[in-house]
Amino acid sequence: MDSELIQQIQNQARDLLESGAVKGIIGYERASDGLTARPFFAYEPSAVERLIFDETCTHNLVKYLLDKKNEKMAIVVKPCDSRAINLLLNEEQIKRDMVFIIGVYCPGVVETAWNRKGQTQQARCQTCELLKPVVYDFLAGQEPVRRPEAELYSDILEMEAKPVAAKRAFWVEHFGHCIRCYACRQVCPGCYCPECFAEQLDPSWVGIRIAPKENELWQAIRTFHLVGRCIGCNECERVCPVDIPLSLLNRKLEKEVKELFAFEAGLSPEEQPPFATFKKEEKLGLEE
């Protein structure tokens, strides 16, 4: 654990709370297993001692800002999480002056589970080039020396190359496991509709039955609603209790959007997302 980095975060948090600049801090604390991290809300200056940051801080805390729209909060964000802030700013879900962003240089996070801390970095960190948050008010830590270790879309390309029937079999197998707990939705900073299509009763898009076809419809449309919006924090896959490789879906569309529209979500709060705009002259492979 980098004690200097934690000291910086704690000092900044204490200043903010003591001066009354923010109502609370959203950060990480050590979980009760003594190994992993969990989200922590500090409202008193005395509580900031519990704030930590290290390679187990995998959660994307930006989701909590949606519940704190009317209170000025400070939030600890990794570079990937900071893209979610840009996403929500772009979609006018949060106001910039209602949030103080404590950005941290990211060393990459590791796989964690209850009472267990992995040694290897998460797959998404192995391909990540973003070391510094894209938006912040205060920046903590030292720029890490870290290079992407793996090819960005190697698994996607492998999947694309399979014959259609093999892809079908792959997804039927995985969607068959889905219990539609909707954890993937609940954890996603981009999923904030007051009424999700999955819970609409009239028309009832997704049947209440937990069956492969219903599960597939849910996952297909959940992913498609995140086209040009998924910021790649991969929280959906992390929280999935049945280990469906959701990043294969999200990153497929991320790749397509990059190729077709040269757009990456959350890098700027102003840039128009691909489905909010169009170019008259583009053909996109559809004949006229």
Add this chain to the structure above:
Amino acid sequence: MAVEYRPKIVGFLCNWCSYAGADMAGTSRMSYPPNIRVIRVPCSGRVEPLLVAKCFQQGADGVLISGCHPGDCHYTEGNYHARRRFALLHSFLDYLGIARERLRVEWVSASEGQRFTQIVSDFTRELAELGPRSEG
């Protein structure tokens, strides 16, 4: 005895061009395969991927989305938005194991009755060659 496979197509036709085009085909007494079930929508931009995914879930073999030619949209820009959406949905469906040939996006104007019959005939033939959904 083997039953001949007849693919089912759901067609989303925009009210202003393609539905009128299909009407044109009808009033001109042109014939085309009866495999298509037409749903009239106000604009091709109204067709969301959810509708397409639902069709496939409910057993459609193919989905045709048809709207005004780019530049001719009754609502000025609906079909431009549709174009972006379905360009992506094409490859995404393929990725999920629904062959990309099963989704077709075509621009048909109100005067192109002949073109509409041609599209439906071609689409039906291609789907018949592809075979039922369970086989890919």
